[in-house]
Amino acid sequence: MILKDIQKILEAEVIVGDDLLGEDxxxxxxxxxxxxVLSFVxxxxxxxxxxxxxxVVRTAxxxxxxxxxxxxxxxxAQETIELAQSKSIPLLTTPLLLFESCGRLxxxxxxxxxxxxxxxx
Amino acid sequence: xxxxxxxxxxxxxxxxxxxxxxxxxxxxxxSDLLSDVLANSEEGNLWITLQIHQNIVGVASMKDLAGIILxxxxxxxxxxxxxxxxxxxxxxxxxxxxxxxxxxxxxxGIVGTK
Amino acid sequence: xxPDNKISRIQELVYEIRIxxxxxxxxxxxxxxxxxxxxxxxxxxxxxxGAPVMDGDEMVGIISIEDFIKWLAxxxxxxxxxxxxxxxxxxxxxxxxxxxxxxxxxxxxxxxxAVIDRQSRRLLGIIxxxxxxxxxxxxxxxxxYKEEEEIYCRRVEHFFEDILxxxxxxxxxxxxxGHDFKRAGEGASRLKASLKRLGLDPQIxxxxxxxxxxAEMNLVIYTDGGQIRARVEPHEIFVKVADSGPGIPxxxxxxxxxxxxxxxxxxxxxxxxxxGLNNIFKCASKxxxxxxxxxxxxLYIRIDTKDGAMSETN
Numbered sequence: 001m002i003l004k005d006i007q008k009i010l011e012a013e014v015i016v017g018d019d020l021l022g023e024d025x026x027x028x029x030x031x032x033x034x035x036x037v038l039s040f041v042x043x044x045x046x047x048x049x050x051x052x053x054x055x056v057v058r059t060a061x062x063x064x065x066x067x068x069x070x071x072x073x074x075x076x077a078q079e080t081i082e083l084a085q086s087k088s089i090p091l092l093t094t095p096l097l098l099f100e101s102c103g104r105l106x107x108x109x110x111x112x113x114x115x116x117x118x119x120x121x
Numbered sequence: 122x123x124x125x126x127x128x129x130x131x132x133x134x135x136x137x138x139x140x141x142x143x144x145x146x147x148x149x150x151x152s153d154l155l156s157d158v159l160a161n162s163e164e165g166n167l168w169i170t171l172q173i174h175q176n177i178v179g180v181a182s183m184k185d186l187a188g189i190i191l192x193x194x195x196x197x198x199x200x201x202x203x204x205x206x207x208x209x210x211x212x213x214x215x216x217x218x219x220x221x222x223x224x225x226x227x228x229x230g231i232v233g234t235k
Numbered sequence: 236x237x238p239d240n241k242i243s244r245i246q247e248l249v250y251e252i253r254i255x256x257x258x259x260x261x262x263x264x265x266x267x268x269x270x271x272x273x274x275x276x277x278x279x280x281x282x283x284x285g286a287p288v289m290d291g292d293e294m295v296g297i298i299s300i301e302d303f304i305k306w307l308a309x310x311x312x313x314x315x316x317x318x319x320x321x322x323x324x325x326x327x328x329x330x331x332x333x334x335x336x337x338x339x340x341x342x343x344x345x346x347x348x349a350v351i352d353r354q355s356r357r358l359l360g361i362i363x364x365x366x367x368x369x370x371x372x373x374x375x376x377x378x379x380y381k382e383e384e385e386i387y388c389r390r391v392e393h394f395f396e397d398i399l400x401x402x403x404x405x406x407x408x409x410x411x412x413g414h415d416f417k418r419a420g421e422g423a424s425r426l427k428a429s430l431k432r433l434g435l436d437p438q439i440x441x442x443x444x445x446x447x448x449x450a451e452m453n454l455v456i457y458t459d460g461g462q463i464r465a466r467v468e469p470h471e472i473f474v475k476v477a478d479s480g481p482g483i484p485x486x487x488x489x490x491x492x493x494x495x496x497x498x499x500x501x502x503x504x505x506x507x508x509x510x511g512l513n514n515i516f517k518c519a520s521k522x523x524x525x526x527x528x529x530x531x532x533x534l535y536i537r538i539d540t541k542d543g544a545m546s547e548t549n
Contacts, residue, residue, distance in 0.1 A: 030219040032153035033171050035510035038445045039517060040193060040218065043437075048220070050157055051505045055452075058420035062427065062444040064437070072161070079417065097161070099151040099169070099223055099233030106224025114218050156503065172508070173493060198493065 001025060001109065003067055003090060006046065009104050010094040012069055016081055017090025023066055028110045030071075030102045034059045041065060042113050048101050052076035057083045057091075065089070071098045122146055122230060124187055124211060127167070131225055133190060133213040136197055137205035144187045144211075149231045151223050155180050162186060163234045167226070169219055173197050178204040178212075188212065192219050248374050254336050255329030257370030258350045258360035264289040265298060267317035274303050274316060287349050287358060288320050294358055296320035299346055321345075327362065328353045333370070336362055392434030395469050405433075405467040411451055413460035413478075416504065422463045423448035426474075433467065439540050443472050446518040446536050449511040450476040456501050457481070458532075471520075474536040482528035490516075490524070 004021040007014060014021065028046040031037050034055060037047060043064035049056060052074045060068055068084070069092040070076065076084075076091065084091045094101055106112070124142045128135060135142065147165030152158050153172055162168060164185045170177065173195050181189055188211035191197060197205070197212050205212050215222055265277065265286045278284065278300055285299030298320040306319050326349045327336055339348060350360045395403055407429060409422030427444035431437075447463060454461045454476065461478030488494055490512055497507020516522050520539040526532040 028220050030151055030223065031171065032157075032505055033508045033510070034505040035449065035508055035514050036153075036171055036193065038449065039510065039514045043441065049505075050152060050154055053504050054417055055420060055504060055506065058424065058448065061424060062420070062441070062448045064441055072157075097150070097233045098219075099149045099227075102151060102220045102223035103149075103227025103233065106220060107227060110220075112218045112221030112224065114216070114221060153505075154503065 003046075003092075005108070006067075006069070006105065006110075007092060009108055010069060010092070010096055010101055012092040012094040015075065015091040015093055016084045017067070017088070017092075020067070020088065020090045023090070025066055026111060027113055028102070028105055029113050030098050037065075038063050040113055045113060046105075046110070048098055048105075050074060050098060052080060054080045054083050056080070057087065057089055060089050061087045067092065069094055069101070071096060071101050124167070127226070127229065127231070128213060130229060131215065131217075131222070133215050136191075136212045136214055137202050138188075138209045138211040141209045142188075142211055146187045146231060148234050149223065149226050150186075150234060151219050159184065161234065166234060167231065169222055169226075171195055171219070173201060175200040175204050177201065178208055178210055181210050182208045186210075190215060190222065192217055192222055244375065244378065245371060248371055249333040249337060252333045252370055252374060253329065254327050254331050254333060254350055254362055255359065257333065257366045258329065258362040259366060260360040262287060262358065262361050264358075265316065266290070267295055267315060267320075269316050270313050271303065271306050271316055271319055272313045274298065278303070284363070285347050285361075287324075287361065288316060289358070292357075294324055294326075294349060294351075296322045296324055297345075297347065297349065301346065324349060326351045329359050333367055336367060340364055392432075394433055403469065407465045407467070409463040409465075411454045411460050411463060413455060413458050416455060419452055419455040420448055423451050426463065426465055430467070430472070435472075435540065439472070439538060439542070442518040443474065443536075443538055446515045446538070447474055447476070449514050450474070450534050450536070452506055453511055453534075454478055456497060456507060461531075470540055472538045472540065474538075476534040476536070477531065479531040480529060482530055483524075483526040483532055484528055486524055486526055 003023045025046050027042055029041045030048040032049055032051050037059050041063055044066050047060055047065050047068045048071055050071050052070055057080055067090040071094055073095045075093050124144050124146055146167045150162040150166045151169040153170050155176055158180050162184050165187050168186050168189045171192055177189055178201060191214045194216045263281045263283055263286050265288050267288050267290050287294050288296040288298055298316050302319050325343055329350050330353060347361055347363045349358055350362050352359055407426060411422050423444055426447055430440045458478040464475045466473040483489055492513040493509040495507050495509030501507035519536045520542050521537040523535040
């Protein structure tokens, strides 16, 4: 699916990256520990997290993640937004909790980072 | 749904409080931030996390959660297990990451808190 | 580009570019009842040399400054412009290539053409010779810019091949400030961008970036700062991360996954869960950690560029 679909499914608002909503995404992870993101998340994944500090964007940059969606209605400070903008990493924010967000996206066909691409639509 | 049923359906390994798995699960809460779980989880929730530190037991008992599932093949620290036995709090482990485990719980009808 | 192939590029462009891309789309239209005496003011104020004449939704003609001059020269009485406009309305479709417009300008000698939609036949815009020239120049400029950028990238990507030597070594150094959580990762970020520019394999670049970033976080969290040095050779990237204190009392312990002495504020930011060194170990072909309490710590990370994704589990 594309980022635009994810935005709709999660009732999310785009903070940065309106021009990147056509990006294709097939895998996702829900995680609040950045070392774990760095170690097991695959390139091109969507990161769902409750953290909003600049290091979340740095982590996405280092691990070649495609986009970040903040959960629980969290909204980062301007410096985090600017960093994401300069690295072309789209930022979304959803009012949903992490559990509901993962549940919905998994139901709609996104895979986790350990699953094989067995159910790509 | 009862905890025992979920353990069986998702092939979870139980690490503590093996005789206290009869509890009804009211919903799920996924987070690796203790303060978030303290603030937002609800009684009877099943907590999905990567954290293995003994503090997770304290948080879970304080909020009266149904149990904790550790994801990504994480194993609880020895102190965590000791404390969990004491508090009769079930800790389970799985090789699945959070996203996948929550996806499966969701498809079994476990909902997130509002 | 030589002058010759610049010309052939223009010839290509008049076939590539569509009329709709260069036309002016906010068209000023005039009603047929407008008087000729009012025309000068309209043309001057709107800074245009002509306009389509619209009777409701229908285009009934085109009036231009030439028509106005002719009317003045003939010293005729004032009249509605519908009497002086050219009623032979030649139109172009927005999806036609520029060459169609060039042909029509040559054939009819008009100063402007109305541009319409092929299906709905609705007026979409107006095109003049000036618009065509402007559109071509813009495209040529973009081409030129892209070309320069490409040459630049290619030059850097072939860096190692271009250098004639028995051994080539590149050294990068990044200084890291301690306890500055907001700026943490800038060193790793700049190193990553530089390695990408050198055209190294993306998997290798990712591994170096992740390992360096974790090491940089350690500097920021536990020390007063230090240096990251990266030595880049065609076969290997060697990263040395060094600080001058406080040092690690028990190295075996910190290498255990999950062991951490991180303060609570660090944990609340998503770091310090004791997986950092484990991560570095996973990314590296070889890793070595040396530390003396009170003196400082050195971490050595080697990543073999022929290794690809091999030693990384993901």
